[in-house]
Amino acid sequence: MDDDHSSVRPYMHGYDAAALKSWSPGTDRWARHFRSRVPLAPRIAPFPATQAHPDLATGPRLMNLTYDYDDAFFTACKYGDAFARRLLRFWQYSDFYGSWHGLPVDGSPVDDPAHGLVNLPNPAYTDAAHRNGVRSLGCWFWPRSGDFEDYLEQRADGSFPVADKLVEMAAYFGFDGYFVNHEAETPTGQAARLHDLLRSLRERAPEGFHLQWYDTITPHGHLDYLNHLNTVNAPWLDVSDSFFANYWMTSEGVETSRATALKLGRDPYATVFHGTENEQFGFDPEYDPRLLFPPGEAARTSWALFGSHFVKELAPRHDDPDAQDEVFRRERRYWSGPREDPTRSGRLLPHDRRTPRDRDDHRAWDGVAHHITERSVIGSFPFVTRFNTGHGRAFFLDGRRAADGDWHNASVQDILPTWQFWTRAEGVGAEGTGADGVGAEGAGPEGAGAPLSVGFDHELAYDGGSSLLVSGPLGPDGAMTVPLYKTALTVTGAERLAVTAHGTDGVDLEVGLLFQDAPDAFVWLAAGSAAGWHTTTHGLGTFRGRTIAAVGLRVSSRRPTRCAIRIGELALLGPEFTPPAPPEDFTVDEVLADGESVHVFLSWRLTGHGVRHYDLLRDDDGSWLGRIYDDVYCLSLPAPAASETVTRLRLVAVAPDGSRSAPATAEAHRPR
Numbered sequence: 001m002d003d004d005h006s007s008v009r010p011y012m013h014g015y016d017a018a019a020l021k022s023w024s025p026g027t028d029r030w031a032r033h034f035r036s037r038v039p040l041a042p043r044i045a046p047f048p049a050t051q052a053h054p055d056l057a058t059g060p061r062l063m064n065l066t067y068d069y070d071d072a073f074f075t076a077c078k079y080g081d082a083f084a085r086r087l088l089r090f091w092q093y094s095d096f097y098g099s100w101h102g103l104p105v106d107g108s109p110v111d112d113p114a115h116g117l118v119n120l121p122n123p124a125y126t127d128a129a130h131r132n133g134v135r136s137l138g139c140w141f142w143p144r145s146g147d148f149e150d151y152l153e154q155r156a157d158g159s160f161p162v163a164d165k166l167v168e169m170a171a172y173f174g175f176d177g178y179f180v181n182h183e184a185e186t187p188t189g190q191a192a193r194l195h196d197l198l199r200s201l202r203e204r205a206p207e208g209f210h211l212q213w214y215d216t217i218t219p220h221g222h223l224d225y226l227n228h229l230n231t232v233n234a235p236w237l238d239v240s241d242s243f244f245a246n247y248w249m250t251s252e253g254v255e256t257s258r259a260t261a262l263k264l265g266r267d268p269y270a271t272v273f274h275g276t277e278n279e280q281f282g283f284d285p286e287y288d289p290r291l292l293f294p295p296g297e298a299a300r301t302s303w304a305l306f307g308s309h310f311v312k313e314l315a316p317r318h319d320d321p322d323a324q325d326e327v328f329r330r331e332r333r334y335w336s337g338p339r340e341d342p343t344r345s346g347r348l349l350p351h352d353r354r355t356p357r358d359r360d361d362h363r364a365w366d367g368v369a370h371h372i373t374e375r376s377v378i379g380s381f382p383f384v385t386r387f388n389t390g391h392g393r394a395f396f397l398d399g400r401r402a403a404d405g406d407w408h409n410a411s412v413q414d415i416l417p418t419w420q421f422w423t424r425a426e427g428v429g430a431e432g433t434g435a436d437g438v439g440a441e442g443a444g445p446e447g448a449g450a451p452l453s454v455g456f457d458h459e460l461a462y463d464g465g466s467s468l469l470v471s472g473p474l475g476p477d478g479a480m481t482v483p484l485y486k487t488a489l490t491v492t493g494a495e496r497l498a499v500t501a502h503g504t505d506g507v508d509l510e511v512g513l514l515f516q517d518a519p520d521a522f523v524w525l526a527a528g529s530a531a532g533w534h535t536t537t538h539g540l541g542t543f544r545g546r547t548i549a550a551v552g553l554r555v556s557s558r559r560p561t562r563c564a565i566r567i568g569e570l571a572l573l574g575p576e577f578t579p580p581a582p583p584e585d586f587t588v589d590e591v592l593a594d595g596e597s598v599h600v601f602l603s604w605r606l607t608g609h610g611v612r613h614y615d616l617l618r619d620d621d622g623s624w625l626g627r628i629y630d631d632v633y634c635l636s637l638p639a640p641a642a643s644e645t646v647t648r649l650r651l652v653a654v655a656p657d658g659s660r661s662a663p664a665t666a667e668a669h670r671p672r
Contacts, residue, residue: 014103014116017150036126036174083406091132177210191221228253279307282359337367345370381574392465462568479556
């Protein structure tokens with residue numbers, strides 16, 4: 001299982017010169033299991049009226065260089081059986097995601113691993129990134145063991161085998177380019193050939209492929225962190241798409257970066273990403289990001305983050321599955337700001353205070369949302385979310401608890417709310433909004449004006465591992481609104497809205513639609529108030545020809561009560577879906593025993609249209625075993641009892657609206 005890092009279970013690995021030059025999907029033993037199959041989603045055009053900060057410019061971009069699950073630094077898996085894993089919930093602010101950890105070459109000894117030059121991004125993270133319109137980059141890191149000369153082999157025609165393979169691997173594994181961190185003194189001749197190798201790589205890469213160069217060596221190979229773009233390191237932009245400046249920024253350096261990009265005829269926002277080092281400094285870096293974003297002025301360049309994973313790594317009991325609420329709170333403070341509300345971002349302590357720096361003091365951090373606008377991919381019907389964060393303490397299907405036990409899989413994470421969490425109280429004392437209150441896992445009130453908390457609940461869900469929970473004391477003298485999603489959905493007449501909620505008697509839930517032609521007020525549609533899971537549906541024909549710019553919720557009550565409403569599914573649907581056809585060629589390829597576990601290798605034919613994911617179930621009782629959008633899965637089970645010789649499996653294709661195919665079945669026989 002996941003925490004055992006079984007030698008027979010697929011795990012990711014790195015690639016040295018020999019592995020790169022000889023690479024093929026047929027000889028890379030786990031290659032089939034580490035492909036991202038989710039296409040990059042297009043993002044909708046900016047619409048300032050629905051931004052948390054309407055005056056914030058949309059040009060600056062964000063690179064997020066971070067670990068993935070942060071559990072298996074050297075033997076990363078795509079999915080596993082633990083809940084206390086880092087699942088990024090704030091893709092809406094990033095334009096690029098870069099993996100950041102080396103991986104041992106396949107076959108390297110565990111006690112003294114040799115790391116390759118290149119490691120791939122975790123495909124589960126690539127799936128989540130693509131679903132949110134974020135490009136996913138692999139990582140190039142040097143120095144590693146071996147001779148760098150081996151990577152610079154050049155054919156007589158001038159091409160480079162390593163460059164060709166890097167393009168081929170990105171296409172096969174489904175990611176979008178590389179972050180190049182060449183952090184070692186390099187002989188001048190090798191540096192010149194590295195320049196040529198990167199040029200060859202870009203010339204052979206498809207449209208949309210991205211190379212980002214980290215501020216390390218000069219064109220002559222001297223390791224020199226210049227901390228900004230200038231005429232010395234600018235030649236690396238001849239062979240890359242963007243430049244990640246080292247962290248020690250100054251006002252003069254930032255201005256030089258911008259001026260250099262403009263002199264080269266390059267857009268400073270597309271070209272220069274000045275870095276902030278959070279892994280070491282947490283919420284309180286020694287250099288102020290406002291050097292990039294001067295208050296009241298235009299941003300100078302784009303922004304790069306290193307180490308946003310610190311929100312989990314530095315949290316108390318960060319690996320305890322029962323202590324993850326603090327991790328989630330820290331994550332909201334990092335992305336949405338110290339009040340956990342993107343509309344009220346901005347630091348609560350001055351950057352130049354005379355007290356000692358404290359990397360855990362979130363009050364010193366503006367929040368990413370203070371400087372970078374939220375993005376969205378919700379530009380066409382259907383849009384369906386079950387608020388599934390990609391990990392859970394159990395798994396639910398149609399409101400039924402279909403499996404017990406912890407799990408994680410970023411590959412099946414839903415598109416999560418654009419704003420986490422933008423809350424507004426209506427009525428008496430309605431000035432408060434989500435900030436530092438209590439709650440199972442959500443932004444709560446800073447004052448009495450907003451008595452409800454909003455967050456993801458992992459105790460009860462409709463589909464997946466979580467639902468959206470709105471909870472707290474509620475009275476008849478006010479209501480709370482929660483804008484959730486930024487959209488650009490043009491209604492043609494046949495569309496419908498459906499919301500599935502688990503309510504509280506006496507509490508009214510409404511779903512709001514905000515239209516581009518009237519962005520100042522939601523149109524509210526009743527969504528029921530009954531206890532237990534129930535679904536309310538509304539046709540949208542009344543709004544024909546109008547474009548929905550945002551979707552939100554409102555909660556109110558006619559009497560004092562304790563509110564606990566869970567939203568299990570929010571769906572904006574077009575024409576009815578035809579249920580998918582049953583999966584074809586569902587096969588048990590191999591069954592391997594390893595200690596107290598059995599690993600069942602499954603495959604089927606991937607359907608590229610009309611399928612959101614596949615659910616794997618036990619055929620006898622319908623209990624859930626796994627979910628993926630891929631054509632392979634490695635199912636890890638406890639070793640069967642002596643009397644159990646066959647496990648019967650069921651595979652179901654699921655459409656975006658939840659329509660399910662008839663099952664395909666297969667049998668896994670106990671290994672001898």
